[in-house]
Every structure is written in C-alpha cells, then in structure tokens.
Amino acid sequence: MNLGLQGKTALITGGSKGIGLHTAIVLAEEGANVVIFARGEDELGCAAVQIKEQTGKEALVVIGDVTSAEDVERAVRQTVETFGRLDILVNNAGTSAAAPFQSVELDKWQQDLDLKLFGAIRFSRAALPYLRQRGGAIVNVTASGAKTPGASSLPTSVSRAAGMALTKAMSRDLAADGIRVNTVGIGLIRSHQIEAKWKQSAPDSSWETFARDPGHRIPLGRIGDADEAARVIAFLVSDAASYVTGTSVNIDGGLAASL
Template identity: 80%
Template sequence: MDLGLKGKTAIITGGSKGIGLHTAIVLAEEGANVVIVARGAEDLDKAVAVIKERTGADALAVVGDVTSKDDAERTVAKAVETFGRLDIVVNNAGTSAAAPFDRVDADAWTRDLDLKLFGAIHFSRAALPHLRQVGGGSIVNVTASFAKTPGASSLPTSVSRAAGMALTKAMSRDLAPDGIRVNTVGIGLIRSRQIEARWQKEAPGLSWEAYARDPKHDVPLGRIGDTAEAARVIAFLASDAASYVTGTSVNIDGGKAPAL
C-alpha cells in the first residue's frame, strides 16, 4: 500500500528514542522528511545516525523542550525553512508517571500536564498555519489506552492522557473544515526503557521474549508489544491512506484495555 507520504514533512516530538524514533524511521522509509525533537542533543545525534543507517534519509534534529511555546515555534520554523512545508505533527513526547492521588503533589500535576497536554497544544498551534497552507495535514496525539478507564494509582498520567483524548476530538471538529485530520493512539504495554527497567528488576534471569510473554501482563494477544508495531499505526494515521479518518482513538495495546 502506498501511504502517500513521499515528499511530505513530519515533526515528531520525543523523537530521539522509543516510539518516536521508530515512527520517524517508518515515515522516512515511506519517503517523508522527518524532523525529530527532544531535549538531549547527544540522543538526537544518535537517533539521526540510526535513521540514516536504516533508511538512508537525513533527518533534521532540533533540541527543544515541548513545554516551551517558543521552542515549538522555533522547531516549526526550522522544519519549514529546511524542507519548504509541513504536513504532519506527531505529538509523542511524554513519560509514564503513576501514583495514588494522595502522593501526587501540585508540582507533579503541573509537570505532567505541561509535558503531555500543553506540549501537544504548543506544537499543534505552531504548525497550524503551515498545515492550512498545504491544504490539510495530519496531527497524531500519542496518549494511553488505560486513560479511557483509569484505575487506582494511575495519576497524573491517566488524567493528562484523557485530556489529550478530549483535545483530539475537539481539535478534529474545529480543524476539519481546513482538511486537517486529528487522531490519537492509545498506547498500552509497549517495549520501552521503563518497561525494560521493570523487566531487569522483576525478572533479571528471564530473556526479554520470556518476560514479554509472561501471563501476569494480562495482554489478550499474549505479549508486550514492540515499538515498531506502534510506529506503523501512527504512520498510517498520519498518511493519505487514512484520509477519511479523524477524531478517533486507536488502541495499540494488544487488546488489554477494557474500552474501545
């Protein structure tokens, strides 16, 4: 299937590692120009080298903090200056923070909302004039499937991710007249540094394959997912192949979430 991504330009926040990096790789493989954003220059340099090795493409790396409106505007300006257009924004930056309500102080709430909600707002607003200029485009917000039915000890992430879902639906309605599609993916158990750290702590004697398939994870498909599996879904939603899909949430969690 031709995803219709050749020659388009995509910004991926949190693009130096994990799902963000693999999304950049998939988009570059499909012929898109990719701009990756993260706070660490060294990690960005490594990511650019990986993208080059895997795809032959020269990615643009921008050191930036998604919580900064100025950094968002600077990143968008660099992307357009370098590639002449902007078509796609993948708001991926974020980490998991989960604790009971009485252990989450005001500063933790502010940090989490700044990173996961306002980061998406800053980059989407900065990109909007350019997405309109190309006659439409795509925004994909990375959230979490469990935010639809949050459980105990899931704060503040479940709230900030649920806010990201509401943002997605409202934006999709507001921006549809411009031909701009806005969707979200609900990430479940996907291999990451945090998951790997848990593996080493809980079962250092097990191989990753054995740990990923441990029944205790309660994943209907029987295993923890791979970052590339998430990246492929994100790339699809960002592409012309999903030209009639907007305002929706797609779970990438192996069937673990109890809600659609």
C-alpha cells in the same frame, strides 16, 4: 499499499527513542522528510544516525523542550526553513507517571499536564498555519488505559484523557481546513521504562520471557514493539487514512477495557 507520504514533512516530538524514533524511521522509509525533536542532544544524534542507516535519509535534529514555547516555535520554524513545508505532526513526547491520588503532589500534576497536554497544544498551535496550507494530519499519542483509569494511575491517566478530549475537539475545529486529528492509545509497548522494569523485576529472564509473562494480562499474550505502534501512526497520518479523523486507536494488544 502506497501511503502517499513521499515528499511530505513530518515533525515528531519525543523523536529520539522508542515510539517516536520508530515512527520517524517508518515515515522516512515511506519517503517523508522527518524532523525529530527532543531534549537529549546525544540521544538525538544517535537517533539521526539510526534513521540514516536504516532509510538513507537525513533527519533534521532539533534540540528542545515541549514545555518551552520558544523551543516549540523554533522547531516549527527550522522545519519549514529546511523543507519548505510541514504536513504531519506527531505529538509523542511524554513519560509514564503513575501513583495513587494521595501521593501525587500539586507540582507533579502541573509538570505532567505541561509536558503531555500543553506540549501537544503548543506544537499544534505553532504548526497550524503550515498545516492549513495543504491540509495535514496530527496524531496525539495518549494511553488506552486513560479511557477507564484504574487505581494508582495518576497523573498520567488524567493528562492522557485530556489529550483524547483535545483530539476530538481539534478534529471538529480543523476539519474545514483539511486537517485530520487522531490519537493512539498506547498500552504496554517496549520502551526504556519497560526495559528498566524488566531488568529490575526479572533480571535473570530474557526479554522474550518477560514480554510474554501472563501477569501482564495482555490478551495477545505479549508486550508490543515500538515498531508496531509506529506503523499504526504512519497509517493514520497517511493518505491511506484520508477519511479518518477524530478517532482513537488502541495499540495495546487488547489490554484496554473499552474500545
């Protein structure tokens, strides 16, 4: 299937590792120009090398923080100055923070919302003038568990649920400009955080054994790979999904309790 991504430009936040990096690789394989944005200079450098080795394309690396309006504006400006356009935004930056309500201090609430919700808002606002020029696509990376939050899931479940509401409202507001906005609800996907849990809880077992532990209660029987999430995101930002907007796609092996 031709995804229609050749020559388009995509900016991916949290693009130095995990889902963000794999999304950049898949989009580059499909012919898109990719911009990876994250805080860690060394990790971004390694990511750019990996993209080049796997796809033959040079990624634009931008160091910055999604909580800084100045960094966000600079990233969008550098993207347009380098490639002349911006067609795709993947708001992926964020980490999991899960604890009981009574143990989450107010400053942790503020930090989580600023990173995950307002980070997406800042980048979407900055990208909007350029997305409007040709139409475009935004994917907000959220969490499938935020649809039916469980105990000890705060503040992440709240910030991710807000990201889902943001997605739906934006899709209605921006449809007239030809901009599609969707979200992917991530479940257990291999990441640095998941790998740290594996090494801490089951240091003598292989990744394959840990990933397929029945205790995860994943209907498909295993933790997913970042590449599997990346390919769904690539579809949603592509021409192949030209009539898809305002929706949420779970990438969680069937773990979520709701659609």
